[in-house]
Amino acid sequence: MDTLFIRDSFLQLLSGVPLTLELTAFAFLLGLMLAMLIALMQVSRLRLVRMLAGSYVFVIRGTPLLVQIFLIYYGLGQFRPTLQSLGLWQFFREAYWCGILALSLNGAAYGSEVLRGALQSVSKREIEAAKACGMSGFLLYRRIIMPLALRQALPAYGNELILMVKATSLVSIITMMEITGIAARLISETYRPVEVFIAAGTIYLIINFLLTRVVSMLDWWLTPHLRGVPTTGNPEHAND
Template identity: 50%
Template structure:
């Protein structure tokens, strides 16, 4: 016969699936929007216009120097303290824990990824940039066709680490009532009084997702690097 714990875990399996799916949503959407933000910030960071460069530096410094949990709390609990925010068109989003978590994750991963992208852009061989300019490329075309693809390839190993860190950081969404994987595990552990077994199961799910991310990054790196094919 199945033990009460096994029976409870089997009954909670749909909750684990739902929590895992919410975790995937949070991480995927945050990484997508964060990458777009990071690319813009990296370009600003390397700009010769001092105001743009200093705005980018300030943003990166603030969000890399403060804990993600503090950022989540400031956005979820802090912004609602201002009447101007509660009366603005953004309030329907800012009062929802899901979107507050997304905003915090995007701003956090955007700061780290911006530095990763900056390193990738600066690592692009200067000779290739000069050759592209000699062929008539300039401005946005040079950036899209020459600099950005190579910068992303060079930054991919470091960005793979950021993806895994974002997956781990998504567990903090449970602190603002979101029932993602860690939130579900906490609820089940409180109900079954078996935290070790429940959190080991949750940890195994995180390990599985981390393995898939690592393999995906390795395959992408291999595909984007001709000498490794």
């Protein structure tokens, strides 16, 4: 195994990191907003609303992401006249936007399950206490339920962020030159897949390591009551 070639491949693959991070950021944020909406639909009192949200989650989670990317990028091309009449063709003709859309829709389905569990885990006593203070409806969700649910969901949703980074590798199949797309090009030029994929895997590993550290720091910042405090000395100065 040629370590110098791995180093050179690593340096060339770094040019795909900005696009990978860009796809991850846009798809994750859009997916998070859509996941919140779907999670709220799943805990709704209206049966039809719950059925619509459940059907969406079932379909997206039950089909491969690669198939979803193909359907959006290639499949919607069959409806070009309709999309042109609606002014949407400029959006769906670009692999970049199709990739973000597919990643967002897929991430939203998985993320909504995380948020749904977090919403249902909010203590009934805290909800009743908020209602006793006069909160209800949107105000109750905005000030009590959603902040508590998001805090509960943070560790699990951090995993969704890592999965999103790895899922971006699939958009290389629709001509996107992110890390995996550049790796595929290098392999076609050099016929040395082992070294190229070792370099690509190393880059993904570094990105995910940094992201896990960021999520851990955010989790630590949001849970000051769970941080360790000294068990010896004057308890009055334990938090100094």
